[in-house]
Amino acid sequence: MKQAPTNISRRNFLKITSLAGGGVLFGFELLANVAPEAAANAALFAPNAYLSIDANGIITLMAPNPEIGQGIKTSLPMLLAEELDVDWNKVVITQAAFDKEKYGNQSAGGSGAIKGRYEPIRKAGAVARQMLIAAAAQTWGVPEAECATENGFVIHKTSGKKLSYGELSTKSASMPVPENVTLKDPKDFKIIGKRIKNIDNKNILTGKPLFGIDTRREGMLYCMVSRPPAFGKKLRSFDDTEARKIPGVKNVVRTETVVAVLATNTWAAKKGRDALKVEWEDAGKLESTTEHIAAFKNLIQQKSEKPDRNDGDAEKALASAKKVLESIYEVPVLSHAPMEPINFFADVRDGKADLYGPTQVPGRAITDVAKALGIAEANITLGLPRQGGGFGRKLRSDNVVEAALISAAAKAPIQMLWTREDDMQGDFYRPNSMFKYKAAINNNNELDGWHLTAVALGGRPAAVDNFPAGALANYRVDGHSLQSNIQTGPWRAPTHNAVGFAEQSFLDEIAHELKKDPIDFRLELLERAKNNAAGKVNYDIEKFKGVINQVRQMSNWDKKTPGRFKGFAAYYSFSTYVAEVAEISIVNGKPKVHKVYAAVNCGQVVNLSGAENQVQGAIVDGLAHAWYTELTFDKGTVQQKNFNTYKMMRIQDAPLDVEVQFVATNDKPTGLGEPALPPIAAVVCNAIFAATGKRIRKLPFGKELNA
Amino acid sequence: MASYTITVNNQKRTVDVLPDTPLLWVLRDELNLVGTKFGCGIAQCGACTVLMNDNAIRSCSYPVSAVGTNKITTIEGLSENGDHPVQQAWDEMDVAQCGYCQSGQVMAATALLKRKPNPTDEDINAAMSNICRCGTYVRIRKAVHLAAEKAAGK
Ligand code: FES
Numbered sequence: 001m002k003q004a005p006t007n008i009s010r011r012n013f014l015k016i017t018s019l020a021g022g023g024v025l026f027g028f029e030l031l032a033n034v035a036p037e038a039a040a041n042a043a044l045f046a047p048n049a050y051l052s053i054d055a056n057g058i059i060t061l062m063a064p065n066p067e068i069g070q071g072i073k074t075s076l077p078m079l080l081a082e083e084l085d086v087d088w089n090k091v092v093i094t095q096a097a098f099d100k101e102k103y104g105n106q107s108a109g110g111s112g113a114i115k116g117r118y119e120p121i122r123k124a125g126a127v128a129r130q131m132l133i134a135a136a137a138q139t140w141g142v143p144e145a146e147c148a149t150e151n152g153f154v155i156h157k158t159s160g161k162k163l164s165y166g167e168l169s170t171k172s173a174s175m176p177v178p179e180n181v182t183l184k185d186p187k188d189f190k191i192i193g194k195r196i197k198n199i200d201n202k203n204i205l206t207g208k209p210l211f212g213i214d215t216r217r218e219g220m221l222y223c224m225v226s227r228p229p230a231f232g233k234k235l236r237s238f239d240d241t242e243a244r245k246i247p248g249v250k251n252v253v254r255t256e257t258v259v260a261v262l263a264t265n266t267w268a269a270k271k272g273r274d275a276l277k278v279e280w281e282d283a284g285k286l287e288s289t290t291e292h293i294a295a296f297k298n299l300i301q302q303k304s305e306k307p308d309r310n311d312g313d314a315e316k317a318l319a320s321a322k323k324v325l326e327s328i329y330e331v332p333v334l335s336h337a338p339m340e341p342i343n344f345f346a347d348v349r350d351g352k353a354d355l356y357g358p359t360q361v362p363g364r365a366i367t368d369v370a371k372a373l374g375i376a377e378a379n380i381t382l383g384l385p386r387q388g389g390g391f392g393r394k395l396r397s398d399n400v401v402e403a404a405l406i407s408a409a410a411k412a413p414i415q416m417l418w419t420r421e422d423d424m425q426g427d428f429y430r431p432n433s434m435f436k437y438k439a440a441i442n443n444n445n446e447l448d449g450w451h452l453t454a455v456a457l458g459g460r461p462a463a464v465d466n467f468p469a470g471a472l473a474n475y476r477v478d479g480h481s482l483q484s485n486i487q488t489g490p491w492r493a494p495t496h497n498a499v500g501f502a503e504q505s506f507l508d509e510i511a512h513e514l515k516k517d518p519i520d521f522r523l524e525l526l527e528r529a530k531n532n533a534a535g536k537v538n539y540d541i542e543k544f545k546g547v548i549n550q551v552r553q554m555s556n557w558d559k560k561t562p563g564r565f566k567g568f569a570a571y572y573s574f575s576t577y578v579a580e581v582a583e584i585s586i587v588n589g590k591p592k593v594h595k596v597y598a599a600v601n602c603g604q605v606v607n608l609s610g611a612e613n614q615v616q617g618a619i620v621d622g623l624a625h626a627w628y629t630e631l632t633f634d635k636g637t638v639q640q641k642n643f644n645t646y647k648m649m650r651i652q653d654a655p656l657d658v659e660v661q662f663v664a665t666n667d668k669p670t671g672l673g674e675p676a677l678p679p680i681a682a683v684v685c686n687a688i689f690a691a692t693g694k695r696i697r698k699l700p701f702g703k704e705l706n707a
Numbered sequence: 708m709a710s711y712t713i714t715v716n717n718q719k720r721t722v723d724v725l726p727d728t729p730l731l732w733v734l735r736d737e738l739n740l741v742g743t744k745f746g747c748g749i750a751q752c753g754a755c756t757v758l759m760n761d762n763a764i765r766s767c768s769y770p771v772s773a774v775g776t777n778k779i780t781t782i783e784g785l786s787e788n789g790d791h792p793v794q795q796a797w798d799e800m801d802v803a804q805c806g807y808c809q810s811g812q813v814m815a816a817t818a819l820l821k822r823k824p825n826p827t828d829e830d831i832n833a834a835m836s837n838i839c840r841c842g843t844y845v846r847i848r849k850a851v852h853l854a855a856e857k858a859a860g861k
Pocket residue numbers: 744745746747748749750751752753754755756765766767768
């Protein structure tokens with residue numbers, strides 16, 4: 001497999017980039033401009049927007065959704081290649097630009113791309129394969145049923161005659177498009193489910209310009225922005241006298257909200273930005289984290305107007321309980337901090353906008369830019385580079401709109417780049433939240449009542465239908481959302497990333513209280529949900545039990561090793577089941593995570609290497625943030641402005657190994673970018689409890705352990 | 708503005724920039740070597756790691772005026788065909804997720820292997836402090852060990 005356009009010289013590459021609005025647009029432009037009839041003339045067979053085959057046998061597969069590190073640029077084309085029946089090593093993969101008509105929903109979020117596109121994309125491949133068969137059958141004058149395909153050839157089974165897809169491409173374009181196609185039986189898969197390497201490896205490892213931040217265009221100015229220093233402040237006025245004196249600074253423009261310095265290189269732009277004298281004025285309350293926490297403590301003592309879920313009578317069960325367990329859990333605000341700082345290229349001139357850069361929501365970005373500029377969506381093009389991480393940050397279009405407005409004001413092509421400090425202050429944060437759990441233990445020493453009161457800074461505080469809902473006759477959830485002008489938004493596995501820690505830790509507390517093995521305890525509750533369901537059961541009980549039993553086995557859960565301690569949690573989100581065990585020891589008072597085991601049921605695995613990488617990454621990501629990371633506000637300003645104080649985990653604390661097993665199944669694929677993250681904080685904190693007897697109820701746990 | 712001639716990937720390059728310009732922005736904006744990345748600007752994340760002679764430096768915090776006659780190697784110049792043992796190992800282990808941090812990781816690993824051709828896990832912990840937001844540390848560790856084997860011709 002190749003990357004378009006590796007065989008093109010750098011000069012040509014740049015020319016094509018500037019022509020088509022982005023290097024990745026090369027193949028797309030071919031397709032976009034070629035109707036099926038015209039394709040015959042161009043000797044290009046392009047039965048749909050997802051693939052094309054030219055007379056030389058070059059097979060180009062489109063990757064429709066933006067690549068943010070979730071592996072979609074590799075895995076979606078794998079689906080096409082499988083059904084088309086081609087040699088993976090010979091296809092060219094091209095990232096599609098945004099085109100709603102052709103590619104439908106091109107967003108990257110909610111672990112949804114594979115789930116949503118599994119069948120449609122395979123069908124696109126199967127349609128093309130069927131047309132190639134039809135063309136060959138007609139050429140040979142034989143029935144289609146006597147023809148098969150293999151690795152880019154149509155073969156006449158009885159005579160052994162063979163034609164390559166390239167040879168058939170022209171003729172195939174004139175074949176009728178079949179209405180019904182049969183998809184491959186999973187037992188015949190040659191590509192789906194295999195270990196396929198990231199198709200951009202070579203480009204990444206040789207430093208090719210892949211990312212939005214790498215965009216370089218003729219006449220482009222580098223842009224740095226002066227943005228409000230606090231939530232609750234807005235731009236009043238500025239003096240750019242000193243900024244304009246910096247050699248290389250070409251222009252200073254303002255939009256309604258920010259001041260932008262444009263220069264011939266990034267450093268001049270930054271120095272110019274830093275030399276601006278900007279006056280900010282109050283535009284709202286200047287809020288602090290300490291006030292939010294105080295409000296949380298008050299709110300979790302109160303019932304909400306209407307419970308989010310209310311099975312049986314939790315209050316009565318608690319009132320008549322033999323024993324009540326009560327714990328309060330707390331998680332901090334987090335920033336998304338994708339490794340690639342926020343940036344975007346925009347060239348807005350003459351009522352047209354040419355945009356290129358990192359976004360998880362190209363569709364929304366175009367709509368929002370059209371509105372902000374007052375131009376038609378049809379006059380906007382948007383190219384999608386590889387992105388240095390998403391994690392939910394780029395589910396908002398703010399960076400696209402900001403760059404477009406600056407370019408419009410400057411009447412020049414610009415590349416806007418935020419510093420890490422800009423990013424830390426300008427994020428849509430993972431909200432901090434607090435959870436008060438109460439569990440009723442009855443006279444038979446059973447858990448029979450559960451009451452959660454949750455509060456979060458904006459957004460949804462609790463995932464209400466989570467296990468153990470369904471297993472408990474008396475179950476109630478109350479949720480409060482504290483309104484704030486500090487903007488919050490989805491962060492990898494929204495809500496689940498906080499709830500997973502709190503709920504799975506509390507279940508561990510209950511298991512210990514009942515003197516039950518934490519895994520046995522979960523299985524017992526699942527058995528109860530099966531035989532005696534209370535209210536809606538949101539999860540598949542057998543699948544849940546399956547991953548739990550699998551991780552028990554792979555981690556040797558029941559075997560005790562001196563000096564080593566294990567913790568367990570299991571979680572269901574994005575239609576995927578994950579059970580995890582961590583094995584730790586305590587070295588000089590600090591946890592050392594030796595190994596994490598994960599059993600995952602995400603339906604059919606598409607790319608085994610990519611899927612394993614997602615699970616390993618989600619586990620390390622979740623562990624990293626649980627261990628070290630927190631963000632606090634003082635009067636609307638973030639107190640951790642860069643990685644010196646906003647602590648990220650380094651390799652020295654990462655588990656030495658993360659072993660991942662996927663449940664063997666051909667069920668339709670479900671989400672995978674997020675589901676392995678929610679349980680890991682509890683897994684490790686439960687292991688810390690096993691090792692030290694200290695129950696961690698507040699993250700980051702590194703700070704708690706030192707407290 | 709001032710003129711500097713520095714040796715990058717075995718070529719002499721002359722640039723005209725502000726004297727305090729970090730090497731990172733000279734590489735990215737003046738020489739169009741964009742494989743070296745910006746992540747924090749304060750020598751914390753390692754996305755901007757390049758080699759100065761045989762040592763890893765964080766180019767975001769290294770002014771171009773201090774480079775002098777030292778030889779700079781970026782990811783683009785690590786090997787002619789992208790087949791340096793570290794690059795090969797990174798590909799074989801399929802390390803990258805978003806990939807943004809990986810050129811810095813590769814350069815940091817290259818410097819480590821020059822000093823310690825057969826590093827232990829502890830050596831890796833001590834030498835590799837680059838941040839990977841996607842959490843590829845497990846595969847990075849395996850890739851460093853694999854690169855060491857490859858370099859030793861095993
Ligand atoms: S950009 Fe240089 S260390 Fe982060």
